[in-house]
Each structure stands twice: as C-alpha cells, then as structure tokens.
Amino acid sequence: MEDLIKKYEKKLSGKIISDIKLNVPKNIDKKKLEEIFKRAVTVFENAQIDTSEACGLIASSSFGEQSTQMTLNEKHGGGTSTIQLSSGLPRIIEIFDGRKELSTPMMEIFFKKKKLSENEVKNYAMHIKETKLIEFIEEFQLDFINQVVKCYLNKDKLKKEKYSQEAIAKALQKNMKGIIVEEEEEYISVKKKIKDEKIMDLYKLKDKLKNVFVSGIKNISQVVIVQEDDGSYKILTRGSSLKHVLELDFIDPYKTTTNDIWQICNHLGIEAARAAIIKETDKVLEVQGLNINIRHSMLIADTMSLSGIIKGITRFGILLDKDSVISKASFETPMKHIFNAAISGQKDKLKSVMENVMVNQPIPIGTGMGRLLAKEDS
Amino acid sequence: MTDVFFDNKFIGTVDDGNKFVDSLRISRQEGKINSYFNLMFEEESDSVFLYASEGRVQRPLIVVKDGKSILTDDVLEKLKSNQLSWSDLIKKGIIEYLDASEEENCFIAFEAGDLTSNHTHLEVSPLSMFAFVGSLVPHGNLTPAMRTYLGAKNQKQAIGLYAMNYLMRIDTDVNLLEQPQIPILKTIMHDISDYSRHPAGQNVIMAIMSYEGYNMDDAIIMNKSSVERGLGRSYFFKPESAEEIRYAGGLKDNICIPDLEIKGYRSEHDYRLLEDDGIIALDQQCGEDDVVIGRTSPPRFLNSSEEYSLTQNVQRESSIVMKHEEKGKVDMVLLTQNEDGNNLVQIRLRDQRIPEVGDKYASRSGQKGVIGALYEQADLPFTASGLIPDIIFSPHSIPTRETFSHLTELIAQKVGVLSGRYVDGTMFNSEEEFDLRNQLSELGFREDGTEVMYNGFTGEKMDARIFVGSIFYLKIKHMVANKIQARATGRVTLLTRQPTEGRSKEGGLRIGEMEKDCIVAHGTSLLLKERFDVDKTTVPVCERSGLIAFYDRFKKRTISPLYGTNSKINYVDMAYAFKLFLDELMSYGIYPKIALVTKY
Numbered sequence: 001m002e003d004l005i006k007k008y009e010k011k012l013s014g015k016i017i018s019d020i021k022l023n024v025p026k027n028i029d030k031k032k033l034e035e036i037f038k039r040a041v042t043v044f045e046n047a048q049i050d051t052s053e054a055c056g057l058i059a060s061s062s063f064g065e066q067s068t069q070m071t072l073n074e075k076h077g078g079g080t081s082t083i084q085l086s087s088g089l090p091r092i093i094e095i096f097d098g099r100k101e102l103s104t105p106m107m108e109i110f111f112k113k114k115k116l117s118e119n120e121v122k123n124y125a126m127h128i129k130e131t132k133l134i135e136f137i138e139e140f141q142l143d144f145i146n147q148v149v150k151c152y153l154n155k156d157k158l159k160k161e162k163y164s165q166e167a168i169a170k171a172l173q174k175n176m177k178g179i180i181v182e183e184e185e186e187y188i189s190v191k192k193k194i195k196d197e198k199i200m201d202l203y204k205l206k207d208k209l210k211n212v213f214v215s216g217i218k219n220i221s222q223v224v225i226v227q228e229d230d231g232s233y234k235i236l237t238r239g240s241s242l243k244h245v246l247e248l249d250f251i252d253p254y255k256t257t258t259n260d261i262w263q264i265c266n267h268l269g270i271e272a273a274r275a276a277i278i279k280e281t282d283k284v285l286e287v288q289g290l291n292i293n294i295r296h297s298m299l300i301a302d303t304m305s306l307s308g309i310i311k312g313i314t315r316f317g318i319l320l321d322k323d324s325v326i327s328k329a330s331f332e333t334p335m336k337h338i339f340n341a342a343i344s345g346q347k348d349k350l351k352s353v354m355e356n357v358m359v360n361q362p363i364p365i366g367t368g369m370g371r372l373l374a375k376e377d378s
Numbered sequence: 379m380t381d382v383f384f385d386n387k388f389i390g391t392v393d394d395g396n397k398f399v400d401s402l403r404i405s406r407q408e409g410k411i412n413s414y415f416n417l418m419f420e421e422e423s424d425s426v427f428l429y430a431s432e433g434r435v436q437r438p439l440i441v442v443k444d445g446k447s448i449l450t451d452d453v454l455e456k457l458k459s460n461q462l463s464w465s466d467l468i469k470k471g472i473i474e475y476l477d478a479s480e481e482e483n484c485f486i487a488f489e490a491g492d493l494t495s496n497h498t499h500l501e502v503s504p505l506s507m508f509a510f511v512g513s514l515v516p517h518g519n520l521t522p523a524m525r526t527y528l529g530a531k532n533q534k535q536a537i538g539l540y541a542m543n544y545l546m547r548i549d550t551d552v553n554l555l556e557q558p559q560i561p562i563l564k565t566i567m568h569d570i571s572d573y574s575r576h577p578a579g580q581n582v583i584m585a586i587m588s589y590e591g592y593n594m595d596d597a598i599i600m601n602k603s604s605v606e607r608g609l610g611r612s613y614f615f616k617p618e619s620a621e622e623i624r625y626a627g628g629l630k631d632n633i634c635i636p637d638l639e640i641k642g643y644r645s646e647h648d649y650r651l652l653e654d655d656g657i658i659a660l661d662q663q664c665g666e667d668d669v670v671i672g673r674t675s676p677p678r679f680l681n682s683s684e685e686y687s688l689t690q691n692v693q694r695e696s697s698i699v700m701k702h703e704e705k706g707k708v709d710m711v712l713l714t715q716n717e718d719g720n721n722l723v724q725i726r727l728r729d730q731r732i733p734e735v736g737d738k739y740a741s742r743s744g745q746k747g748v749i750g751a752l753y754e755q756a757d758l759p760f761t762a763s764g765l766i767p768d769i770i771f772s773p774h775s776i777p778t779r780e781t782f783s784h785l786t787e788l789i790a791q792k793v794g795v796l797s798g799r800y801v802d803g804t805m806f807n808s809e810e811e812f813d814l815r816n817q818l819s820e821l822g823f824r825e826d827g828t829e830v831m832y833n834g835f836t837g838e839k840m841d842a843r844i845f846v847g848s849i850f851y852l853k854i855k856h857m858v859a860n861k862i863q864a865r866a867t868g869r870v871t872l873l874t875r876q877p878t879e880g881r882s883k884e885g886g887l888r889i890g891e892m893e894k895d896c897i898v899a900h901g902t903s904l905l906l907k908e909r910f911d912v913d914k915t916t917v918p919v920c921e922r923s924g925l926i927a928f929y930d931r932f933k934k935r936t937i938s939p940l941y942g943t944n945s946k947i948n949y950v951d952m953a954y955a956f957k958l959f960l961d962e963l964m965s966y967g968i969y970p971k972i973a974l975v976t977k978y
Contacts, residue, residue, distance in 0.1 A: 057899045064892070335966075342968040353898060360910050360953035366901020 001033065008037045012044055052369040054353070056303070059296035066290045067092060084238075085259075091284050095277060098304060098312030100262050105240035107220070110255035114232055118225075121233045124250055125223045126161060127216065128237065134210040136161075136168060141187070142202050147195055149206050150187045163215070171214045179205075217244045242267050261310060270305050277301035277310075327354040381425040395419045395426045399483070402428075407441065407471030418479040427479055436475040438468075438502055439486060445495035448472050474499070489806070504806040505566065513567040515742050516790070516803025517783035525781050528744030536740070536852035537612045538578020548617045548712065548724050553731075553855050555580070556611040561742075561850035562794035563787050565804040579742075579852040580609065581795070584788060585767035585831070586776070586845045589759060590751070597750030599770040600733060601758055609768060610733040610853050614860075615726055616706065620671040620698050622721040629676040631696065633657065633723055636674050642695035644669065649697075657723055658708050664727075665705040671698040671723055702884050703862070705729060729859075736858035741849055743784035745775055759840065761829045767846060788847025789827045790814050795848045796821045863887070875913040875954040913954035921946045924971030926957065948974055 005017055020036060049055055070088040086094070086104045094102060109128065111121075136157055141150040153165055169188045173181040182189045190209060192201075222238035242263040246253050258264065259280055265273035281297040303318055304311055311317035315332045322328050325341040325348045341348075350356055353363045362368035380395030381388060392398040399419040405411050414436065416429045440449045449472050456462040467473040476484060476499070486499045493500065505513050511530045512518070518526035537553040544554060558577040561568065568574075582604075593599045601609070622631040634656040635649055648669050651658045656672035664670060674693040706727035716722045731737075733749060740746035760766045776784065787803070793814050794801040802809050819825040828843035863881045871878055877886035889897075889909055897906045918927040920938030922945035927938045936947045950972070963970045 052901060054899050054901060057895055061892075061895055061899055338963065338966075338968065342963075342966075347973070357894065357898075357906070357910065358953065358959070359956050360907060360914060360951070362907050363898060363903045365898055366903050368901075368903025368907075 001028075001030075004030070004033055004037060008041065011041050012037070016040055016044060052364075052366055054365045055299060057353075059299045062292050062296045063092070063300075066285075066292055069290060070288050087284055087287050092281065095261065095280050095284075096300065096304070096313045098261070098310045098314075098317055102240075102260055104238070105219075105258070105260050107235075107237040107240045107242070107245060107258045108256065109235040109237065109245060110252040111233065111250055112252050113250070116233055118233075121225050121235070125225055125235055127248070128220055128235065128245065129223045130216040130218055130220050130239070131161075131214045132210065133168070133172065133212045133214050136163070136214065137210075140206050140209075142206065143189075144199060144202065147191055147202060149190045149202065149209060150184075151190065151209065152187045168214055172209075172212055175214070176208070176212050217241050220245075265305075265310050270308055270310075273310055274301045274305040277304060322352075324348050324350075324352055324355050326350075326358055327352055330354050330358065379424075380419075381423075382428065383425060384428045385431045386427070392426065395424060399426055407474070409469050409471065413468050414475055416475075416477045416480040418483055420482070429477060429479060434477040434479075436477045437506065438473050438475055439484075439499040440502060441472060441474055442487065442493060442497045442500050445493050445497060447490060447493065447500050449500075473502070505804060508805070510567065510571065513565055513805065514571075514573075515783070515805070516561070516563045516565050517743075517786045517805070517808055519805045519808075520782040520786060521743055521784075522780055525744035525779060526783070528746075529740075529742045529783075532740040532744060532746060532852055532854060533578065533742060535854045535856070536578040537855055539576050542575065544615075545710075548619075548710070548726050549615065550617060552615045554613045554615065555853060556613065557608050559850075560800075562791045562848060563801045563803040563850060565802070566807070567804075579850050581791065581848050582609065582768040582851045583765060584769045584771050584847060584849045584851075585759065586771050586773050586785075586788075587759070587831075587842075588772055588774075589770050590753075592751035593747075593770055593772040594750070594774075596745075596747040596772065596775055598739060598747045598772070599751050599753055599758075600739075600749050601755055601766065601768045602752040603755035604768045605733050605752060610737075610739070610851075612731045612853055614706075614729045614731055614857075615709065616704070616729070617724055617726050618670050618698050619722065619724040620673050621716060621723075622673075623675075624720060625676060631673055631675045632693070633671060633673050633721070635672045636693075636695050636697065640674055640693050640695050641677070644695065644697070644699075648699070657711060657713075658725065660708050660711055662708050663705075664700055664708070666700055666702060668700045669697045670700060670708070670725060670727075673697050701882050703881065731857055731859060733853075734858060736862075738854040738856045739769075740852050740854050741784055741787070742852065743781040743787065745771075745779070745781055745784050746854065747771075747775070753834075756834060758834045759831045759844070760834060761831050761844075761846060763829075765829070765846065766834075769849075769851065784849075785845070786811055786814075787849050788845065789818065791848035791850065792823070792827060792846075793817050793821070796823070870913075874958065875915070877912060910953060914951060915954045915957060916949050916951050917957055918947045919950045919972050919974060921948055921974055924973060926960065926972075950974065 001021075005021070008017065020040065024033065024036065067089050070092075084104060085091075085106060086102075090103065111124065133151070136153050137151055138154040139152040141152065142148075143150060153168065158165065158168075165188065166183060169181050169183045172188065172190065173179070178193050180191050180193055182191075190205070192205060219239040219241045220237045224236045226234050226236055228234060240258040240260045240263060242258045242260065243266075245251060245256060245258075246267065257276075259276075261273050261276045261280065264276045278294065278297045278301045281300075282294065285292055300313070304313065307321070311321075313319070315328075319328060319331055325337055325346050327348075329335075329337040340346075348355060350359060350361070351364065353365055356363040356368075379391045379393065380398065382390050382392055382395075382398070396419055399417055402411065402417055406413060406415060412430070414430070416434065416436070418427045418429075419425075420427065440447050442448070449467070453462065453467075453472065457467075464473070468475070484498045485496055486501060487493045487497045488501055488504055490500060501507075508515075508518075508530075511533050512526065514533055515526050515529040518529065521529075537555045538558050539554065540549075540552055541547060544552070555578065557580065559580045560574045560577050561579065562581055564573075588594075589599055605611070620631075620633060622633055624630040635652050635654070636643060648667060649672060651662055651664055651668055651670070652672050653659050658664060658668075658670045673696045675696040677692050677694055704727075706729035708725055709728035710724075710726040712722075712724040712726075714722050714724070733752070735749050735751065737749050738746060739749065755766055758766050758770070775781075789811065790801045790803055790809070797817065801814070815825040818827065823829070824843070827845050827847050829846050831840045831844040831846070832838065833840060861881070863885075865877070865884060865886050868884050868886070869878045870876060879885045879888065894906065897909070918929065918936045919925070920927045920941065923938055923940040925939050927936050927947050929936050935943060937943060938945045938947065960970045960972075
C-alpha cells in the first residue's frame with residue numbers, strides 16, 4: 001500500500017489519499033487498490049478546471065439561470081406552528097448581498113443533555129424567549145394627580161412563569177431610563193424622574209412601558225419546540241442573538257446555529273461565516289429542488305470572505321475592490337466611479353473582461369489568453 | 379354600546395348592534411331602504427358599518443330563510459311566464475345585492491342541495507363565480523382552475539367575428555375568421571350572450587395520438603386538405619391614413635403623385651400603384667416599400683427669404699409607404715374630413731392568412747399549441763368509417779396539466795355531431811359524462827370515444843385504438859406572418875452605428891448582456907470580439923496627448939487636437955460606442971487619455 005501511495009502522491013491531493021487510506025479495508029488486493037487510485041486520478045483530473053476558464057462567470061451564470069426557476073417570495077411553513085423562513089430568490093439575494101438585517105432571522109438551539117423532559121425544555125424555552133412587560137400586565141391605571149402609572153400584574157401568569165413582582169420591578173428599573181419604579185403591595189408604580197404637567201406624556205409613558213424588555217434574550221420574539229425523530233428536543237426561534245444564546249450553560253454550543261451570517265462572522269470568525277454562506281445557500285437550493293454544484297457556492301463564499309469580513313456582492317462590497325474603473329462603472333452608479341477616477345487620475349490597464357468587451361478587444365479568457373511571446377523590433 | 383359608522387365616518391351609537399343590523403336588513407328586504415345599501419356588524423370591534431358609497435363591488439344572491447330558498451318554484455313559474463321580472467325579485471327581497479363587507483356576516487350556500495338552517499343566502503348559480511369569458515369554458519369544473527382561466531384567456535385572443543359592421547369600420551390591426559361556427563358543446567352563457575352573432579372558432583375533428591413526431595411539445599398536426607377547404611383561414615385588416623394638414627401662411631399638404639423635382643423623391647417604381655388622385659386603387663395588391671398614398675408637404679423650416687417668395691416649389695415627400703414585411707390588398711378607400719376640417723384619406727388593407735407552420739391554435743381548455751406540420755389528407759390516419767382528423771393533438775399534453783375538460787369535450791361534441799344537436803356543457807350543470815357515453819354507444823360507437831385507425835402512409839392498422847372526437851378550436855391572433863424576423867447585414871442607427879432594433883425597422887437580434895456572458899463562459903474570446911465588431915471603427919490616436927485625432931481632408935494629414943501636426947499618430951481599432959463613451963467623458967470635463975502599448 002505504501003509504495004502505491006508514494007506513486008500517486010504527486011497526482012492526488014493529500015486529502016484524497018488520506019480518505020482512501022481510511023475507507024479502504026486493510027487486507028485489500030493490490031490490483032483493486034491500484035484501480036481505486038487510477039479512478040481517483042481520473043475523477044480528480046476531471047474535476048480540475050483549465051487555465052483561463054471563466055469560473056466566476058460560470059458560477060454566477062449557474063445561479064442566475066437557476067434562480068429564474070425559483071418561485072418568487074414564497075414562504076414555507078404556511079401558517080403552521082413552525083418558524084416562517086424567507087426562502088427562494090429573496091433569501092439568496094439576502095445572503096449574497098451580505099445584509100446585516102435579515103428579513104427572517106432564525107436560530108436552531110440544541111441542548112447538552114440528550115434526555116430531557118418536555119417540561120424542562122419548556123422551561124429552557126421560556127428562558128430564551130424575549131418577554132415584554134405587556135405580557136404580565138393585567139391592567140394599567142393612570143393616576144393623573146400624582147403623575148403615576150400603576151401596573152397591575154397578572155398573578156396567574158406570574159406563577160406560571162415563576163416570576164415575582166419584585167423581579168419585574170427590578171427589571172423595569174434596569175431596562176428603562178429616566179423612571180422611578182416603586183413596588184407597592186398590589187401594583188408597581190412608575191413615574192418619570194422629570195415631572196411633566198401634560199396628560200399626554202403619561203399616556204406616552206404607558207405605551208413605552210408596554211414594550212419594556214423584562215426577561216429572556218433580546219430579539220428572540222418567538223420560540224417553537226421541536227421533537228426530533230430520535231426523541232431529542234431542539235428549539236427554533238424567530239430572531240437571532242448568537243452571543244447571548246452561546247452564553248447559556250444548558251445549550252450545546254457545537255450544534256447551535258443561526259442563519260445570520262454576520263453574527264457568525266462576529267462571534268465565530270470568518271471561516272465559520274464562509275461555511276455558513278455555503279450552508280445557507282445550499283438550504284435554499286434544497287427547498288427549491290434545484291441542483292447547483294457546491295463548488296459554485298464555495299467560490300462565491302470565498303470571494304465574499306477573502307478580505308477577512310463579509311463583503312456582499314454589491315457596489316459597496318466586493319465590487320468596490322475592483323481595480324478597473326470601467327469595470328466598476330459598468331455595474332452600478334457609473335458617474336460616481338468615473339468622476340472619482342478622474343479626480344484621482346486613475347489608470348485602467350484593460351486587464352479584465354468587462355473593459356475589453358467595451359473597447360472591443362479580445363478578452364483575456366479562454367482563447368483570448370494566447371499571446372505572442374516574441375517582441376516587436378521597432 | 380355599539381359604534382355606528384356610515385361610509386367609514388362615525389355617526390353615533392346604538393344599544394345592540396346585532397338587533398340594529400337585523401332590523402335594517404329587514405327593512406331593506408321590505409323595500410323601505412335602497413337595495414344597494416349594505417351593512418355589517420363586526421363583533422371584534424363591536425361596531426356597525428353602513429355602506430352606501432359608490433365603487434363597491436356587489437353581487438346578487440338569493441335570500442334563504444330557515445334553510446329554505448325563498449325563490450320558490452311558483453316564483454320561478456311566474457318568472458317564466460313573465461309575470462315577474464328581475465327587478466320585482468329585488469323589490470320583494472328575494473334577491474339581495476351584497477358587497478364584500480356584508481358577506482362577512484353571511485353564510486352562503488354554493489348549491490341548493492347544500493342548504494342548512496344556518497345559511498343566510500344561496501348563490502344564484504354556481505356559474506356566478508365566473509365572469510363572462512370564464513363561463514364560456516365548457517366543463518371547466520373538471521379541470522384545474524388555472525387551466526380554466528387559461529382557457530378563458532385564450533378565448534379573448536381568439537379570432538372570430540368581432541363586429542357585425544366590420545365592413546364599414548376602420549379599426550387598427552383586427553382579425554376576422556373566414557368561416558366561424560357555433561360550438562356544439564355550449565354553455566348557458568353562449569345563449570345568453572347571443573354567441574351565434576359573434577362566434578370565434580370552428581368545430582374540428584381531433585385525434586389524440588402522436589404521428590410522425592411533428593406534434594411534439596404542444597405542436598399540432600393539421601390537415602392540409604381541410605385548410606384548402608377553408609379551415610382556419612382568416613383575414614388581417616390594417617388601416618393606413620394620410621391627412622392634408624394646413625400650415626400657417628397658407629401652405630398645405632397635397633395628396634397627389636409626387637413630382638420628380640420634389641425633395642426625397644422615391645423611384646417611379648414605388649409610385650406605380652397610385653392612381654391619378656394619388657391614392658392606390660381598390661383591390662390592388664401591394665407589398666413592402668410600395669407607396670399607398672402619395673403626399674407632398676411644404677418644407678419643415680422656412681428661411682426668412684423663402685417665406686415670402688412665390689416659388690413654393692421646394693415641397694418635400696411625405697408619402698405613406700408600406701412598412702417592412704407588410705403586404706395586403708386594398709379593401710376600402712375612404713375620403714373624408716377630420717374634426718379640424720382637413721382632408722383625410724383612409725385606406726384599409728386586407729391580407730388573407732392561411733394556416734401555416736407556426737400559427738397558434740387553442741382549445742377552450744387552456745391547451746394551446748402551434749402548427750408543427752400540415753399533412754395532405756391522404757397521409758393522415760383514417761378510421762374504419764373513413765373519418766380523417768383535422769388536427770392531431772399530442773397525448774403528452776394531457777397528463778401533467780390534467781385538462782379533463784379537453785377530453786370530455788371530445789366525447790360531448792362527438793355525441794352532438796352524431797345526433798345533430800347541441801350539448802350543454804355549463805360548468806357544474808352540464809350533461810353527465812356517463813349519459814353522454816351511453817348515448818355514444820347507442821349511436822353505434824365505442825363508449826370511450828376510441829376508434830380503430832389505419833396509418834395513412836402504409837394503410838396498416840394501428841395497434842392501439844385512437845381517441846377521436848370533435849372539439850371547438852380557436853385560432854389565436856398570434857400568427858407567424860406578423861412575427862417572422864431575420865437579417866444578415868442591414869440598417870444601422872445613426873448615433874451608435876449599431877444595428878437597428880425591432881421587426882418593423884428590419885432590426886437585428888441583439889446579443890445582450892446575458893448572451894455575452896454565455897460566450898465569455900465558453901472562453902471563445904475571439905468569437906465574442908468578432909460578434910461585437912459590428913460597430914468597429916479605426917480611429918487615429920495622438921500618442922502625445924492620448925486623444926482621438928482627426929483627418930484634415932484639405933491639407934491631407936491627420937491633426938492632433940492638442941499638438942496639431944507635432945505628434946505621432948497611430949491608428950487604433952475600437953468599438954464606435956467606446957469612442958462615443960470617450961466623447962461623453964470629455965463633455966463632462968474629464969480628459970480620457972489613451973496610452974498606446976504594442977500588443978504583440
């Protein structure tokens with residue numbers, strides 16, 4: 001086996017050789033092993049692209065053509081108790097643009113313990129979900145004379161969610177500025193530090209109080225418990241906050257994910273973000289039943305992440321890094337690029353495709369790569 | 379306390395919203411309030427909404443009381459004998475007009491059989507869910523809704539008899555079917571709308587089979603002999619008009635055969651069809667580039683010296699010429715005056731359109747297709763009785779689209795043809811398929827509509843029995859004669875020196891952005907360059923200034939715009955559009971400097 005490996009070392013990549021090593025039975029016939037190597041070489045060579053192949057354009061065309069087949073703006077899950085996810089073309093655009101604000105941020109949370117009772121999971125879910133004051137309120141009373149909002153809490157709900165009136169009062173004081181919170185026997189009274197005479201202001205205070213964050217993790221507005229086939233539980237959330245979820249001690253930090261690529265980039269690093277781009281793209285394609293070779297999404301993910309942060313395929317992202325003025329101008333906002341180039345006196349060396357198409361010269365791709373090496377005598 | 383809103387404006391409160399709404403509804407049924415008035419009680423917000431404004435869509439429904447329709451049999455009898463009319467039914471409160479808001483409070487039964495004591499209304503007919511064209515689709519309830527909708531859309535584009543007075547009209551781009559027929563499978567809407575006065579289609583014999591492969595992928599094979607007997611022939615009418623406009627200063631257009639001296643005179647050959655009055659003769663065949671109305675106009679801009687001169691003989695040619703790919707016979711010539719009192723000449727051109735490969739046809743079930751081949755009658759398959767189909771339709775068009783109405787129409791029309799009657803195919807109310815099949819077997823045919831057929835080329839009996847029947851087929855107005863386009867070299871636009879765009883301008887087919895991407899992706903770089911060489915130009919470039927130089931014809935030398943003759947000039951090939959781009963940059967005040975490098 002060793003001599004065969006040595007023979008093929010130069011023809012195959014190390015990863016493939018170690019894969020073959022791992023997966024081939026120890027007592028394999030030498031002829032069969034040689035055949036395996038031979039076939040691996042053909043497959044490997046077929047998978048390589050030629051010099052001067054327009055791989056980026058092929059990747060973009062592969063997505064461009066297939067995306068015309070996608071159903072526009074389809075939401076799946078349709079009214080059931082799962083989390084709605086944007087899918088199809090809008091989601092693809094969202095990923096490739098490298099947007100920071102997603103239309104449907106979502107998290108998938110797994111637990112450390114394999115065997116959990118349903119009650120435990122519900123408890124965890126309660127911990128994660130963002131809760132606002134309005135959910136605990138039985139009634140608001142406005143005391144116009146003392147300029148005080150009285151919050152009567154729902155006792156049953158408090159019991160159910162294991163919260164005390166005191167805890168809520170503390171959370172209120174902590175999460176909203178400029179108010180004084182006092183706990184009474186029956187209610188919590190809230191007043192402004194700066195006294196206003198206007199009645200409208202008291203109404204405004206009441207409306208503000210409704211949305212004060214009390215417990216859980218911010219931005220996670222909805223949780224759905226899902227039991228998987230093997231009996232283990234996971235939680236799907238609407239809204240995403242990777243940092244805060246990873247801080248919890250009961251979740252499995254290795255499996256828990258989000259669909260927010262920027263959060264992954266910020267907390268897990270650029271390589272994780274690159275993998276996330278590929279994974280998220282593949283997810284969309286799978287739902288739509290399309291088949292695009294993973295290498296295309298890998299190439300796009302590479303381009304988006306090679307500078308160390310996520311750069312979308314927009315005029316503010318990777319296109320800003322292009323060298324050629326004409327090439328940049330041919331994409332979007334041409335005048336801006338041309339004026340900036342004129343001010344700084346930039347040169348365009350006509351090195352890439354777009355400029356040469358515009359000037360009508362052979363493009364440096366495929367057959368256009370050939371050059372005569374002899375120099376002209378002047 | 380219930381809030382009451384009238385046309386979305388708050389007008390007051392009542393104690394019990396439900397009671398209030400009920401009492402109002404009763405007084406409307408009694409005729410005390412206008413019958414087009416609608417009301418709604420919304421429980422969630424505890425408010426009553428009253429509507430009487432214009433612009434609400436309303437529809438009539440039969441009132442139901444205690445689970446029974448109050449449109450009883452004796453009312454129907456009275457209606458039949460004309461003792462009662464529709465407006466009487468509304469006055470009596472038997473029929474109510476509801477709008478979208480009031481429907482929220484109602485429980486409407488689709489059919490009389492569905493009625494329970496909870497129902498408040500009953501549909502006048504299940505067909506009322508469709509509008510006019512939709513209800514012209516027979517057996518539409520058997521087919522997916524999308525296909526029924528497509529079937530309805532196809533009928534809008536079908537060629538027929540669009541107006542009885544078409545001979546006296548001058549319409550733009552209309553089609554007229556030569557021998558339109560009434561469908562054998564009718565719906566009630568055909569009778570209501572007097573479809574026999576504006577039919578749009580023909581009953582044809584169709585076999586569902588593949589034959590020689592020319593009906594793949596939604597194509598159909600048509601019987602050429604049937605076409606020669608007049609199947610699917612239509613006329614295309616197109617008007618042309620010319621006006622004698624009067625200009626300031628007593629000048630005016632003149633409709634005549636233009637003189638030789640006139641500016642922009644075409645050749646004598648182009649004017650050959652004009653009669654002495656400058657208008658083409660009736661029934662004259664004309665084609666591309668022929669002048670149909672000769673006209674001369676005064677010059678566009680008058681110099682101050684010319685304005686008062688008596689010699690007005692510098693008239694300019696402004697004739698009406700047949701456009702590219704147009705032909706026809708003159709069907710009508712109309713001499714009249716328009717609203718400004720100017721003389722107006724209108725002519726109508728008629729062009730016969732005989733079915734040819736590429737013309738579009740459709741059934742009423744949303745099954746559209748183009749003609750793939752025209753076969754002589756002798757080459758087509760025939761049944762034992764000698765029946766030869768007019769159209770051979772591909773069976774592959776059926777399974778994925780589930781257009782069962784297409785199949786049932788074949789059976790229903792076959793029964794109609796054989797027994798000499800019309801068959802009712804109104805949606806939800808049609809004659810039962812089971813009965814039709816029985817009638818078919820009573821008529822001596824197989825009840826499933828299939829027949830033994832023989833190959834037209836060899837005379838061999840076919841292994842499978844073929845489904846044959848009659849179907850109402852529509853000729854759709856999109857015909858190849860109006861769309862065919864091809865070009866090698868030809869006209870270019872003045873500004874960019876690129877080929878013109880559009881069929882009427884003899885335009886080319888553009889290699890667009892995405893097509894360009896395909897060629898780039900293939901790596902065929904020189905092919906792309908050659909393809910974009912259409913606007914190639916060789917320009918002199920001044921090497922010192924990097925600007926485009928120009929050639930001075932008198933001094934016979936090339937001159938740089940900055941350094942005159944004081945620099946080296948080189949000739950460079952580039953796209954003309956790129957030269958324009960450089961010019962545009964200069965117009966912004968940007969100095970685009972070309973640095974020349976030897977490439978090889």
